[in-house]
Amino acid sequence: MSNPNTKNKNNLRADAAFVLYQILEQGKSARECLPAMQAKHMDQDKAWLQEMVFGVLRQLPILQYWLRLLLENPLKNKFKVAEHLILLGFYQIAFSRVSQHAAVSETVEACKPLKIDAMKGLVNAILRNFIRQDMQDNKPDDAQILSGLPKWLYKKLNLAYPDQLDDIIQQIESKAPLWLRVNTKNISHPDFLIALTQHAIEYSLSPLHAEAVILSKGADIISLPGFVQGWFAVQDGAAQLAAHYLAPQANERILDCCAAPGGKTSHILELADNLELIALEIDSQRMTRVAENLERLGHSAQLVVGDASRPTDWWDGQQFDRILLDAPCSATGIIRRHPDIKWLRKAKDIDALVLIQQQILDAMWLLLKPGGVLLYATCSILAEENHQQIDDFLARTTDAKLDPEFKHDAIHCGQQILPGNQQMDGFYYCRLLKSAQINV
CATH class of the missing domain: 3.30.70.1170 (Sun protein; domain 3)
Known part of the structure; x- marks a missing residue:
């Protein structure tokens, strides 16, 4: 009879490999597929599963570099998941406390629950070659591979932050508090x-x-x-700044745009009394999360499911004193919490996100009262989503001006927080003021 503990370890490694397969081959987020796998295991194993999946995602370029050296031809069809199992084995040998023997034997046995028994010999041979050749000491002289970042993101960050790049990479690859x-x-x-x-x-x-x-x-x-x-x-420290920067006052009418999961919504309600607060979210499932969080915290707000770029579909015509626009973005500032972002986000996505941000900014501005305040926020560290977006908005919007407190320097507007600054995530804020003069 087989040892049930051994069987569980095999299933655990198989589940980790399949989560990686879903993220890297099928484009699913870790939020979609990791919790379902964790639900099958005990608490200690849940933590191990996340640690292994996130570890592989953080070190993916060097793991793939080693795989290319040891695997002659890429695997296809149902056997593709074996590549992710091998990457997991490499990670355990090179970066974890798992013994080499366990890393090899239990990773090989994980082929069975994945229904790829035919790959056992290949997985075993590659992992043993990895150990025999001390491959973990074989690292290329390539800064991008060693950074753990995809090529497109490494290039962007190197261009934008040449003097801070090493620290940014170190923070991105670390665990967030x-x-x-x-x-x-x-x-x-x-x-x-x-x-x-x-x-x-x-x-x-x-x-x-x-x-x-x-x-x-x-x-x-x-x-x-x-x-x-x-x-x-x-709520991360960077996100906690939003409600304070918005500075709600009693009895005001406020819109929290793109509100899920509701952390900023609840914080606004905690800072001022008698608010008429409307939380807007395009995704009804994510709005359910907002409702649950507000209920647990003892708050209430008007919840509206709608598209921020199409206010005519849901807006009642009454303008707002203040608007928090936490815009859809690349999420490059929170990679340390969600390392799958690096591999789900593509370079081509950035232009599309910038366009959506522009559309929402223009739409929200019309909903703001003369003399009102709009706080623009993203969890991005990319210039085109942040200060460049605001520069373009100010250039085309005659009744908008930058709050002087958010003049970063002679070139950049807004406050750019980089990952790890005061232990916070990467975030961007800019406060915009609408002219009290009504244009006729």
Whole structure:
């Protein structure tokens, strides 16, 4: 009789390989396919599964370089998944604490649950050659491959940030800290810190964020004190700046555009009373997430499913005092949290995203009252989505001006946060003011 623990390890590696296959060959996001695989395993194995999948995605260029050296011809059809199994084996040998023997034997045995038994000999031979030749020490003199980034993104970042590139790469490839935002409508910041201390949960604070807590270690969110009671939301420090930059005032009418998953929506509601807040989201499933988060935190807002670039389909004709436009973007600022972004996003996608951002910006401006404020935000670090987008908008919009506080320097407008700055994700903000003069 086979050892059930061994069988589970084989299935775990097979599941990791299949998740990688879905991401890299089928273009699915990790959010789509990873949780379904994790649901089949115990908590400890869930963490291992994510660590392996994310690890391969972070180191993919060098893993593929080694694969090209050892695999004569690419595999096809149902056997293609074996390539991803081999990449996983390489990662375990070169970058993880898994023993070489286990990395080889259990990776080979994972062929069975993947229904590619015919590949066992090939997988075994390639992994053993990898070890025999000390391939992990065979690294090319190619900065792009060593960066862990796709060629198009490496070139863009090298051009935009030549002096900061090494640090950006290091931050992108690192694990992001877990940020919480205390919901001060339900508990004070000091009282929440007391609760964490009572549960022996280590944390640090940020000098930039009044409501923030940074956990020293990863944690099961729902087991943290006060989850059910709505004492906190999970929100990176960069995203926590949005509501403060928007600066809502009591009794205002505010639009949170592209609102999912609702972190910024709830934060706005926590900073001012008696708001008429409308949360807009194009995806009804993502809007369900907004509703769930608001309910847990004890907030309410008007939820509208609609396309931000087509306000005539959903807008009631009443203009807004303030608009938060968290625009659809490349998400290049949050790769450290979602390493699959590097491989799902393509160079050709950027021009399409820039056009969508432009369309939404123009549409939202018409919904803003004279004298109103629009905060433009992205989780991108690409210039064309950020300061170049705002430069173009200001050039074509006569009643728009840049808030002087968001004049970055003589050339760039807005605030560009790079990954790792004050432990935050990469983000961009720019606050725009609409002229109080009504053009007739």
